Amino acid sequence: MSELTDLYHNKLLMGEIKTENIMEIDGVTLVYNPNSDAWGLRSFSKEILANEKIIDCPEEVTFLENSSLFRGNKNITHLNLRGIKRIPTKAFMGCTNLVMLYADNAEIIEADAFVDCTNLTEVSFAKVEEIMGGAFAGCKNIKRLDLPNLKVTHVKAFENCVNLKTVIAKKLEYVNHYTFSCCNNLSSVEMPSVIIMGEGVFLHCDKLTRLDLPNLIKANDKSVMNCKGLQTVNAPRLDYNRDDILYSCTNVRILTVGRMRVSTIKQKLPRLARLQVGSKTYIWK
Numbered sequence: 001m002s003e004l005t006d007l008y009h010n011k012l013l014m015g016e017i018k019t020e021n022i023m024e025i026d027g028v029t030l031v032y033n034p035n036s037d038a039w040g041l042r043s044f045s046k047e048i049l050a051n052e053k054i055i056d057c058p059e060e061v062t063f064l065e066n067s068s069l070f071r072g073n074k075n076i077t078h079l080n081l082r083g084i085k086r087i088p089t090k091a092f093m094g095c096t097n098l099v100m101l102y103a104d105n106a107e108i109i110e111a112d113a114f115v116d117c118t119n120l121t122e123v124s125f126a127k128v129e130e131i132m133g134g135a136f137a138g139c140k141n142i143k144r145l146d147l148p149n150l151k152v153t154h155v156k157a158f159e160n161c162v163n164l165k166t167v168i169a170k171k172l173e174y175v176n177h178y179t180f181s182c183c184n185n186l187s188s189v190e191m192p193s194v195i196i197m198g199e200g201v202f203l204h205c206d207k208l209t210r211l212d213l214p215n216l217i218k219a220n221d222k223s224v225m226n227c228k229g230l231q232t233v234n235a236p237r238l239d240y241n242r243d244d245i246l247y248s249c250t251n252v253r254i255l256t257v258g259r260m261r262v263s264t265i266k267q268k269l270p271r272l273a274r275l276q277v278g279s280k281t282y283i284w285k
Contacts, residue, residue, distance in 0.1 A: 002060040004039050008032055031065045040065035054078040062105075067091050073098075081106070087113045089132075095120075103128075109135045111154070125150075131157045133176075145169070153179045155198075165207075167191065175201050177220075197223045205230075213238070222247040236276075243268055 004023075011017050021032040027045030032038075040063040044055075053075060059082050067088035070076065073095050081087075081103040089110040092098060098117050104126040111132040114120060121141045128147060133154040136142065144166045145158070152174045158164060159181045166188045167180070177198035180186060187207040194213050199220040202208060210232040211224065217237050224230065225247040232254040233246065240260035246252055252269045256276040266272060266284070275282040 002037065002039070004030065004058060004060040005032070005037055030061065038062045041069065042066050043069060049073060050075060052076070054080075056080045057083065059083040064088055064091060070095060079103075086110065087135075089113065090115070092117055108132070111135060112137070114139055130154075133157065134159065136161060147172070152176070155179075156181065158183060177201070178203060180205060199223060200225055202227055202230075211235070219245045221245060224249055240277075 008023050011023065017023060021034065023030045023032065027048050029042040031040040031042050033040065039061045041057060041061050042065045055076055057080060062083045062085050064084060070092050071090055071094065074097055076095060077097050078100045079098065082105060084103050084106055087103060087106050087109045090112045093112055093115045095117050096119060098120050100122045101120065102124045104124055106125055106128050109128055109131045112134045114136050115134055116138040118138065118140055120139045121143065123142065125147060127149050129149050130152045131150065131154065134156045137156050137159040140160065140162045142161050143163050145164065145168065147169045148171065150169045150172050153172065154176045156178045159178055161183050163185055164183045165185050167186065168190045170190065171193050172191045173193050173195045175194055175197045178200040181200050181203035183205050185207050186205045187209070189208065189211060192214055195215055195217050197216065197219045199222050201223050203225045205227045206229050208227050209229050211230065211234065213235045215237060216235040217239065219238060221242045221244045223245050227249050228251060230249045230252055233252060234256045236256050236258055238257045240257040243264055246269060250269065251271055253271055253273045255269065255272060258278055260277050262275065262277060262282060265275065273284050
């Protein structure tokens, strides 16, 4: 039994609980689920939301009972949601002054959760496994993502994160359409476990010069599109069965794949100098 639960039962015995399973502490309203011994965050007093820039939730609080509690808040700059397991849809949408966020027990981030948090620069999600569509779209000041347990991203999860430079997601397997589209400054990607990529995953990522995807098996047409700086692609297990997987990436010079139709590749990649298909090597001067 958690400290919050002990406190709740003590207050209940003292007659200080007005509504069953609801507890107020210093302007914070919490909701208790006795079946799971879990606590949820329902509300803050108007004074807290208007004046406090740093919100630090107790570790025992594992869910946001009111998913719109923070939506559009222009005051909060730092959030520590250390116990929250799921970030709801649009929960922090438009929190334009939010700078730092810690939610190291969150496992799922739902759609549009942080869309247009334009000053968000630092995030920590040690356990997150799935990021839904548009979750961080328009978060233009995030520069680095280190997501050690991420396995799936959905459509446009990080679209228009224009200052994002580095992505480390070593367990990521499925990358959905347009996940990193228009991340113009993305230059370093470490995703060695990716198996499947959708359309436009890397669109207009002009600073990206190299892609190493050693376990990639399947990619949609235009998975990598209009990446003018891209020169090297290493995907030794990829069945390159579509002519336009690398669409309008005209500066690619070195390409390694598992299988492909070689006859048309130079039409699509005119500067290609070295092609490795399985054990066979093709060289153009």
